[in-house]
Amino acid sequence: MQPVTADTLHLYRIDDPPNQMYYIPKFITEGEETRVVNNIPSNRWQSLSKRRLQVLPTALTPNNTLIAAPLPVWLTDPIVGRIANLGVFDGAPHGINHCLINEYNPGQGIMPHEDGTAYYPIVATVSLCSTIVLDVTGKRTYDDEAPKRWRVVQEPRSLLLTAGSAYTDTLHGIAEVTEDVDLRADTVVNWTLLGDSDKLVKNGDRNRRGTRISLTYRDVNKVSALSSKIFGKAR
Ligand SMILES: O=C(O)CCC(=O)C(=O)O
Numbered sequence: 001m002q003p004v005t006a007d008t009l010h011l012y013r014i015d016d017p018p019n020q021m022y023y024i025p026k027f028i029t030e031g032e033e034t035r036v037v038n039n040i041p042s043n044r045w046q047s048l049s050k051r052r053l054q055v056l057p058t059a060l061t062p063n064n065t066l067i068a069a070p071l072p073v074w075l076t077d078p079i080v081g082r083i084a085n086l087g088v089f090d091g092a093p094h095g096i097n098h099c100l101i102n103e104y105n106p107g108q109g110i111m112p113h114e115d116g117t118a119y120y121p122i123v124a125t126v127s128l129c130s131t132i133v134l135d136v137t138g139k140r141t142y143d144d145e146a147p148k149r150w151r152v153v154q155e156p157r158s159l160l161l162t163a164g165s166a167y168t169d170t171l172h173g174i175a176e177v178t179e180d181v182d183l184r185a186d187t188v189v190n191w192t193l194l195g196d197s198d199k200l201v202k203n204g205d206r207n208r209r210g211t212r213i214s215l216t217y218r219d220v221n222k223v224s225a226l227s228s229k230i231f232g233k234a235r
Contacts (some may be wrong), residue, residue, distance in 0.1 A: 006087030025195030112173035
């Protein structure tokens with residue numbers, strides 16, 4: 001597959017969800033996936049009730065500030081350069097400076113939520129090891145209105161970009177199931193962009209989940225050098 005660039009990104013735009021979600025299958029190779037997985041430190045996991053989490057380079061301070069520190073090379077090379085080539089972080093204050101690593105066993109997930117204002121409003125998610133369905137829900141504007149829902153399949157080694165009103169006006173979550181069902185062209189919004197939709201068809205429109213890891217790359221808006229933190233300044 002030719003590398004995707006800012007000029008060809010529009011070909012990977014998901015038609016249905018709110019502006020703007022992009023799905024790029026095979027964004028990294030199997031060798032690159034293995035290298036990342038093998039480098040994830042085994043002693044930095046925080047166990048949450050329904051998943052495990054690592055925050056790199058460090059957790060944000062209580063006022064959502066990142067104490068400046070580089071991300072490890074195994075997380076940035078080649079992924080961050082490849083995301084930068086898409087141009088979507090061009091207007092961001094710093095570029096990618098933060099990554100959450102989530103690991104979900106079958107049956108685990110994450111409650112619907114939004115990523116909020118601590119970050120420049122783009123998240124770049126690289127999926128590893130197993131396929132999963134992300135449920136995207138429109139925020140309710142009126143009490144009596146059913147929220148709009150979209151299902152996005154994320155295959156291993158794919159990239160999902162969530163920006164614009166897809167970032168600001170929706171919630172996203174992952175159901176706590178061992179199998180995703182009813183995965184078809186009429187139920188999955190990125191069906192035509194999938195790398196291997198045939199696999200889902202052959203499995204009877206189902207995806208039996210394995211352990212899946214996600215890397216969610218972001219730009220934290222407020223960054224502070226340690227010295228300026230002492231004097232309470234952040235930019
Ligand atoms: O694992 C994912 O794809 C979603 C992760 C997520 O929603 C988050 O880290 O806020």
